[in-house]
Amino acid sequence: MQGLFVVVEGPEGAGKTTLVEGLAGRLREAGHRVLEVREPGGTETAEAARALVLDPDKQWSPAAELFLILAARAELVQQVIGPHLDEGGWVVLSDRFELSTEAYQIAGRGLPREEVLAANRLATGGLGPDLTLVLDIPPEIGRERQGAQGKSPDRMEQEDAALHDRVARAFREAGGPGVVHLDATVPAERLESDAWEVLSARLDGTQ
Ligand code: Z5A
Numbered sequence: 768m769q770g771l772f773v774v775v776e777g778p779e780g781a782g783k784t785t786l787v788e789g790l791a792g793r794l795r796e797a798g799h800r801v802l803e804v805r806e807p808g809g810t811e812t813a814e815a816a817r818a819l820v821l822d823p824d825k826q827w828s829p830a831a832e833l834f835l836i837l838a839a840r841a842e843l844v845q846q847v848i849g850p851h852l853d854e855g856g857w858v859v860l861s862d863r864f865e866l867s868t869e870a871y872q873i874a875g876r877g878l879p880r881e882e883v884l885a886a887n888r889l890a891t892g893g894l895g896p897d898l899t900l901v902l903d904i905p906p907e908i909g910r911e912r913q914g915a916q917g918k919s920p921d922r923m924e925q926e927d928a929a930l931h932d933r934v935a936r937a938f939r940e941a942g943g944p945g946v947v948h949l950d951a952t953v954p955a956e957r958l959e960s961d962a963w964e965v966l967s968a969r970l971d972g973t974q
Contacts, residue, residue, distance in 0.1 A: 770852030774864040777902030778935045779924060780909030781951045782958060787862045789959040790966060794858050802851050805862040810846050813839035821921040829876035833883060836868060841890040849894060866899055866941055874937035875930045898969050900962055902951035906935040
């Protein structure tokens with residue numbers, strides 16, 4: 768089997784991390800080799816960029832924020848995702864990827880679309896997901912779930928509700944090849960089985 772690159776996307780608190788863990792477990796049980804990564808992050812330098820970009824005590828212009836995120840992505844793709852996919856036989860599961868840049872930096876921050884997409888292509892070398900699972904959830908429910916965790920909000924989470932509404936709308940309206948929307952208001956077990964149905968069909972198609 769060729770490597771398969773699967774991304775889980777959606778607003779904060781949608782259940783991405785929970786779903787990535789659940790899908791990784793099911794894939795391993797089914798005998799697949801699985802790599803789980805998160806964005807921004809996944810290498811020493813990308814995690815350093817993540818810490819800078821999410822630090823609530825730092826201020827970044829929208830362009831600087833974009834370049835930190837793309838620096839992290841370039842490292843993750845070149846050092847980790849690309850080599851695993853090239854080897855074949857791996858399913859790479861990523862908690863966020865380039866659709867988050869469209870949602871937060873283009874829709875949320877208002878950076879110019881074509882320039883951002885071109886910079887993203889430079890960071891990824893053109894590598895994109897085979898399948899993107901977008902978790903659909905009203906932003907207020909996601910925020911409630913996060914609030915219930917009792918974690919202190921990071922720099923992005925502290926942004927105003929208007930930005931988060933633009934972000935949520937961009938996720939809701941995302942489409943194109945390989946993009947599948949899932950209702951994330953359902954219980955986690957149900958979401959996992961809905962996602963597994965989509966993913967296992969995709970795997971059957973590639974085997
Ligand atoms: N960012 C960006 O700006 N541009 C980019 O290109 C990229 C990222 C790649 C990364 O944060 C930040 O980086 C993000 C955008 C920016 N910031 N914001 N805002 P992150 O990905 O680390 O954090 P997050 O998106 O805010 O995720 P999160 O809080 O970890 O949420 P989640 O992963 O979607 O949800 P979860 O952790 O799986 O679940 C949250 C809680 O809900 C938890 O208590 C679960 O037990 C519960 N849960 C999960 N699923 C369910 C269901 N189905 N029902 C009920 N409760 C559930």
